[in-house]
Amino acid sequence: MSYALDIGHLLEFADPQERRDEIESLRSLHPADIAEILEESDAEPSQLVKLLALIGNHKAVETFALLSIEIQQECLEASNAQTMLRFVEHMEPDDRVDLLKAVDEDVREAIMPLIAQAERNDIRKLWHYEEGTAGAVMTTEYAMLPQHLTVAAALEKLRLQAPNKETIYYIYITDAERHLIGTISLRDLIMAKPSAGLDVIMETLVISVNHYMEVEEVAAVISKYDLLAVPVVDKENRLVGIVTVDDVLDIIEAESTEDFQRISAVMPFDEEYFKRPLHRLFWSRFTWLAILLFTSLISTTIMELNAGVLNQMVALAFFIPMVMGTCGNAGTQSATMVVRSMALGEIELSDFGRLFRRELVMGLILGLALGLMAYFRVFLQDRNVMLGCIVSTALLATLMTANLIGALLPLVLKKIKLDPALTAGPFIATIIDAVGITIYFEIAFAMMELF
Amino acid sequence: MSYALDIGHLLEFADPQERRDEIESLRSLHPADIAEILEESDAEPSQLVKLLALIGNHKAVETFALLSIEIQQECLEASNAQTMLRFVEHMEPDDRVDLLKAVDEDVREAIMPLIAQAERNDIRKLWHYEEGTAGAVMTTEYAMLPQHLTVAAALEKLRLQAPNKETIYYIYITDAERHLIGTISLRDLIMAKPSAGLDVIMETLVISVNHYMEVEEVAAVISKYDLLAVPVVDKENRLVGIVTVDDVLDIIEAESTEDFQRISAVMPFDEEYFKRPLHRLFWSRFTWLAILLFTSLISTTIMELNAGVLNQMVALAFFIPMVMGTCGNAGTQSATMVVRSMALGEIELSDFGRLFRRELVMGLILGLALGLMAYFRVFLQDRNVMLGCIVSTALLATLMTANLIGALLPLVLKKIKLDPALTAGPFIATIIDAVGITIYFEIAFAMMELF
Numbered sequence: 081m082s083y084a085l086d087i088g089h090l091l092e093f094a095d096p097q098e099r100r101d102e103i104e105s106l107r108s109l110h111p112a113d114i115a116e117i118l119e120e121s122d123a124e125p126s127q128l129v130k131l132l133a134l135i136g137n138h139k140a141v142e143t144f145a146l147l148s149i150e151i152q153q154e155c156l157e158a159s160n161a162q163t164m165l166r167f168v169e170h171m172e173p174d175d176r177v178d179l180l181k182a183v184d185e186d187v188r189e190a191i192m193p194l195i196a197q198a199e200r201n202d203i204r205k206l207w208h209y210e211e212g213t214a215g216a217v218m219t220t221e222y223a224m225l226p227q228h229l230t231v232a233a234a235l236e237k238l239r240l241q242a243p244n245k246e247t248i249y250y251i252y253i254t255d256a257e258r259h260l261i262g263t264i265s266l267r268d269l270i271m272a273k274p275s276a277g278l279d280v281i282m283e284t285l286v287i288s289v290n291h292y293m294e295v296e297e298v299a300a301v302i303s304k305y306d307l308l309a310v311p312v313v314d315k316e317n318r319l320v321g322i323v324t325v326d327d328v329l330d331i332i333e334a335e336s337t338e339d340f341q342r343i344s345a346v347m348p349f350d351e352e353y354f355k356r357p358l359h360r361l362f363w364s365r366f367t368w369l370a371i372l373l374f375t376s377l378i379s380t381t382i383m384e385l386n387a388g389v390l391n392q393m394v395a396l397a398f399f400i401p402m403v404m405g406t407c408g409n410a411g412t413q414s415a416t417m418v419v420r421s422m423a424l425g426e427i428e429l430s431d432f433g434r435l436f437r438r439e440l441v442m443g444l445i446l447g448l449a450l451g452l453m454a455y456f457r458v459f460l461q462d463r464n465v466m467l468g469c470i471v472s473t474a475l476l477a478t479l480m481t482a483n484l485i486g487a488l489l490p491l492v493l494k495k496i497k498l499d500p501a502l503t504a505g506p507f508i509a510t511i512i513d514a515v516g517i518t519i520y521f522e523i524a525f526a527m528m529e530l531f
Numbered sequence: 532m533s534y535a536l537d538i539g540h541l542l543e544f545a546d547p548q549e550r551r552d553e554i555e556s557l558r559s560l561h562p563a564d565i566a567e568i569l570e571e572s573d574a575e576p577s578q579l580v581k582l583l584a585l586i587g588n589h590k591a592v593e594t595f596a597l598l599s600i601e602i603q604q605e606c607l608e609a610s611n612a613q614t615m616l617r618f619v620e621h622m623e624p625d626d627r628v629d630l631l632k633a634v635d636e637d638v639r640e641a642i643m644p645l646i647a648q649a650e651r652n653d654i655r656k657l658w659h660y661e662e663g664t665a666g667a668v669m670t671t672e673y674a675m676l677p678q679h680l681t682v683a684a685a686l687e688k689l690r691l692q693a694p695n696k697e698t699i700y701y702i703y704i705t706d707a708e709r710h711l712i713g714t715i716s717l718r719d720l721i722m723a724k725p726s727a728g729l730d731v732i733m734e735t736l737v738i739s740v741n742h743y744m745e746v747e748e749v750a751a752v753i754s755k756y757d758l759l760a761v762p763v764v765d766k767e768n769r770l771v772g773i774v775t776v777d778d779v780l781d782i783i784e785a786e787s788t789e790d791f792q793r794i795s796a797v798m799p800f801d802e803e804y805f806k807r808p809l810h811r812l813f814w815s816r817f818t819w820l821a822i823l824l825f826t827s828l829i830s831t832t833i834m835e836l837n838a839g840v841l842n843q844m845v846a847l848a849f850f851i852p853m854v855m856g857t858c859g860n861a862g863t864q865s866a867t868m869v870v871r872s873m874a875l876g877e878i879e880l881s882d883f884g885r886l887f888r889r890e891l892v893m894g895l896i897l898g899l900a901l902g903l904m905a906y907f908r909v910f911l912q913d914r915n916v917m918l919g920c921i922v923s924t925a926l927l928a929t930l931m932t933a934n935l936i937g938a939l940l941p942l943v944l945k946k947i948k949l950d951p952a953l954t955a956g957p958f959i960a961t962i963i964d965a966v967g968i969t970i971y972f973e974i975a976f977a978m979m980e981l982f
Contacts, residue, residue: 110736112756239722248718249700249759266717267699271690285561303784305563306777308700308759325776326757332783333754333875353872354885362896365864372860373901377908379852384912390845397841397848401830401964404852409823413816421804424784434805445813450824457828461835513852 087123087131103134111139115146125154129163141170149175153182161190169199172246173220174327177206205320214298215291217331218312218321221246225278227253227261232274234264247324249308253282258318260286260311288313291320296335299328300425378514379404386521389528395462396524399454399471403520404513406450407478411486411512414439418490419500432491436484443483447476466527474523478516485512538574538582554585562590566597576602576609583618592621600626604633612641620650623697624671625778628657656771665749666742668782669763669772672697676729678704678712683725685715698775700759704733709769711737711762739764742771747786750779751876829965837972840979846913847975850905850922854971855964857901858929862937862963865890869941870951883942887935894934898927917978925974929967936963 090102106114114135118128128151132140144152144167156164156179168176168191180188180203192200202220209215223245225234234251242248251269253262262282272281288311289298302310302325312321383390390396418435421427427435451472458468490500541553557565565586569579579602583591595603595618607615607630619627619642631639631654643651653671660666674696676685685702693699702720704713713733723732739762740749753761753776760775834841841848869886872878878886902923909919941951 108736110738110756116755235721242718242722248721266721267693270686270699270717270721271693285559287561303777303780304567305561308776325759325780326754329754329776329780329783332780353868353877354882354889358889358893361893365861365893366897366900369857369860369864369897369901370904373853373857373904376853376856379856380849383849383852384846387845387849390848394838394841394845394848395835397845397851398831398834398838400848400851401834401855401968402824402827405827405830405961405964406820406824409820410816413820417804426804431805438805438809442809442812442816446817446820449817450820453821453824510856513856517852 085117085121087118087121087127091127091130099134107135107139111142112146114139114143118143119148119151125151125158129155129159132167133163137166141167145171145175149179149182152179156183156191157187161187161194164191165194169195173199173202173206174217177203177216181207209291212295213291214289214293214295214312214323215321217295217298217327218291218323219246219327220321222309222311222319222322223248223251224254224258224319225251227255227277227279227282229278230274231269231272231276231278231281234269234278235274238266238269247309247322250311250322252311252319252322253278254319260288260313260317260319262286263311286311288317289323290315295323295328295331296423298323299331299335302328372510375510376513378510379517382514382517382521386525389521389525392528393467393524395464395467396470396520399458400517400520402454403471403475403478404516406475407482407516408509408512410443410446410479411482412509413486414442414483415486415490418487422490422494422500427491429491429495432488435487435491439483439487440480443480444476446483447479450479451476470524470527473527474520477523478519481515481519482512485515536568536572538569538572538578542578542581550585558586558590562593563597565590565594569594570599570602576605580606580610580614584614588617592618596622596626600630600633603630607634607642608638612638612645615642616645620646624650624653624657625668628654628667632658660742663746664742665740665744665746665763665774666772668746668749668778669742669774670697670778671772673760673762673770673773674699674702675705675709675770676702678706678728678730678733680729681725682720682723682727682729682732685720685729686725689717689720698760698773701762701773703762703770703773704729705770711739711764711768711770713737714762737762739768740774741766746774746779746782747874749774750782750786753779823961826961827964829961830968833965833968833972837976840972840976843979844918844975846915846918847921847971850909851968851971853905854922854926854929855967857926858933858967859960859963861894861897861930862933863960864937865893865934866937866941869938873941873945873951878942880942880946883939886938886942890935890938891931894931895927897934898930901930902927921975921978924978925971928974929970932966932970933963936966 085102085106090099094102106117109117118131121128123131132144135143144155147155156168168179171179176199180192192203195203205220206215206218209218223238223241225237229237238248238251249266251264251266252260253264254260262279262284263286264278264282268281268283287301287305287307289301291312291314298310301307302323307325309322309324311319312323314320418427454475455468455472458464458471462468494500536553536557541550545553557568560568569582572579574582583595586594595606598606607619619630622630627650631643643654646654656671657666657669660669674689674692676688680688689699689702700717702715702717703711704715705711713730713735714737715729715733719732719734738752738756738758740752742763742765749761752758753774758776760773762770763772763774765771869878905926906919906923909915909922913919945951
């Protein structure tokens with residue numbers, strides 16, 4: 081759908097006919113596609129605003145709402161408040177607050193007084209919800225009706241309210257104090273007899289979330305109950321907003337990107353790959369790699385301290401990559417499984433003991449099986465029983481340790497309020513390496529005394 | 532919401548009053564919650580079916596539809612076809628086909644003749660779509676209307692059709708040959724004048740997907756255009772089904788779990804962590820670990836071949852974990868970034884050259900910076916210029932190689948129709964290790980000649 085558009089050329093040098101054709105073909109696209117084309121052009125923010133003005137009001141404001149917040153921010157900071165007003169007023173309340181939080185203070189102070197009173201109140205209400213909670217991603221545009229109406233009257237009211245509502249596919253029934261007492265889907269409303277009362281046909285088993293619930297949990301609720309939107313309530317069960325399924329899709333995508341980046345030790349970032357300046361990409365990667373390099377030097381130091389053992393039996397060094405690699409893999413396996421299962425709610429903090437016993441057994445069996453394989457490899461190559469025993473015993477002990485660290489650390493991190501996904505990252509892998517190499521030499525040393 | 536329920540006790544030993552109370556409290560829950568409770572109980576399939584019968588028809592069939600396919604399959608295979616008919620008939624068409632594909636052939640042959648003609652035709656239509664495509668996850672229950680109707684007539688028709696439709700929030704307008712020519716949201720239908728013609732108010736800029744499109748791409752389309760459902764068409768643009776957003780949420784969740792498992796080299800599996808039998812968990816982990824162990828023995832062999840060099844300078848061994856670890860991390864970084872960016876459509880196959888140049892430069896800068904750090908570490912410890920030069924040059928060369936392998940392999944895998952996410956896995960990491968250790972010794976050998 082997307083194509084490259086030279087906006088600078090179009091605005092400055094194209095002849096009127098060419099410009100009209102180009103604008104016409106843009107206008108025929110879906111706003112999401114226009115937004116994608118604008119994002120991929122290299123135009124200045126002021127040029128983007130000019131182009132949007134040419135596209136015509138309705139498509140333009142919808143397109144602006146779909147641009148990334150970074151580009152919206154640049155546009156807002158590059159143009160005067162009066163020009164930008166209609167774009168900002170048309171945004172969804174939650175996105176609007178995010179944008180106003182992001183822009184420079186003087187830009188914000190220029191545009192705020194121009195915004196209509198109702199929207200200003202909305203902004204004030206949404207401003208203080210903590211980032212990452214239901215309150216921060218909810219919209220305040222929803223259909224709310226009292227229970228004493230008939231279906232026919234409700235439909236009439238909806239027709240009046242609807243133009244300002246993000247979704248009318250669920251109608252929320254509240255009492256005089258906005259307490260949420262029921263819901264009706266638009267589908268059920270259409271199907272019901274016009275004379276029926278809402279209080280009779282409404283669903284009173286209402287699934288709702290608290291405004292301070294984390295967005296990941298909100299996503300899980302929407303997914304579990306197959307909802308198009310979920311109502312958000314305050315501590316007194318008063319309706320304060322709704323979170324829609326399209327927001328949830330965005331949240332899940334962002335979450336999963338963040339997890340991937342964490343696992344691979346890249347500092348999280350939001351821009352598309354080719355758009356990220358090389359020097360920022362460098363720092364986001366270098367920082368982690370440098371930290372990891374220093375951590376891995378622990379292993380070097382341990383080996384230096386054991387230079388005597390190594391000089392006696394240089395063959396010990398040959399099997400270090402195998403032992404460390406296998407244990408690192410086992411630790412990553414258990415960590416990733418546990419992190420993922422925690423995200424899906426299958427493992428809770430209270431499962432610590434159960435998880436410990438299960439992974440202790442698993443580590444033992446895996447260690448025995450792999451240790452046996454390692455023994456035969458060593459023995460076949462070198463006919464050296466001692467080396468075989470050292471390598472396989474070290475593999476067993478290191479693997480059990482790494483496996484337990486991988487399985488239990490996510491719970492520990494969660495307990496101390498850190499992100500469990502950090503466990504799957506290379507930082508922990510490097511620490512497991514250091515622990516593993518120490519165990520390796522300790523066992524080698526002990527066995528060499530023994531034989 | 533969930534609690535432990537001893538279904539065996541409830542069915543066999545509980546007194547009638549206790550049983551009635553328990554059933555009553557189950558019945559007051561949302562079907563998704565009842566399904567969760569049943570999934571977490573250890574009851575036999577036949578007991579689950581008995582319990583569902585006690586819950587009452589409507590809730591029971593909805594609950595059954597929300598159980599995992601494994602449990603549905605067990606229930607179906609443990610009960611007679613007549614009992615299970617109403618459960619199967621109430622399922623969504625795509626899930627029903629998946630279930631019928633999963634059960635034993637004799638079970639399928641027992642129940643198929645009992646299923647109503649219309650549903651049987653549905654099953655036949657959906658049976659042949661390839662797994663993982665839009666056709667395989669779409670539902671055939673959607674609202675379809677001809678364009679010549681007025682809004683009032685359309686609403687009337689909808690009321691008649693709706694009970695059988697999964698979603699009526701979009702109405703699809705087709706011609707006599709089912710060619711998709713427009714869509715109307717239920718919201719717009721409600722807002723329109725009753726006398727208006729559908730052909731006037733319908734949106735003709737229709738976003739649709741082909742039946743052979745991969746589900747990940749379908750998910751991206753729904754997410755990009757903020758849709759609640761997307762119509763699926765055949766090669767002649769005839770409407771054959773719709774994919775709804777709740778299916779997409781499930782797909783994204785499953786996809787992302789699979790990617791995580793692939794990165795961590797656990798064979799993909801579907802059950803919850805604690806429910807997976809230990810022996811199956813063992814095999815899914817052991818297989819990969821054993822393969823990786825053998826692959827890592829390539830590194831051992833390379834070191835054995837270079838035993839001469841190592842005996843001459845045992846200190847070379849000390850820095851192997853650092854060099855290998857750092858390069859493995861750099862390769863994982865670039866691989867994860869590229870895999871993720873490909874999934875988001877930011878990097879295409881045609882970007883190979885651009886990506887190559889960018890990551891070549893990135894590898895060079897990272898290698899120089901980290902190599903310098905490594906040099907000083909070696910020099911400070913050992914005052915050994917040669918060792919320092921060997922280690923830092925080897926680090927530079929290995930890192931550049933690993934970085935490029937990580938960045939480009941996902942594109943190569945995609946080209947030969949394999950999953951790019953495999954690159955981020957430890958299999959490739961182990962291969963990078965082997966390449967890296969060869970480079971390390973080659974450089975050490977060359978430099979020792981030189982000095």
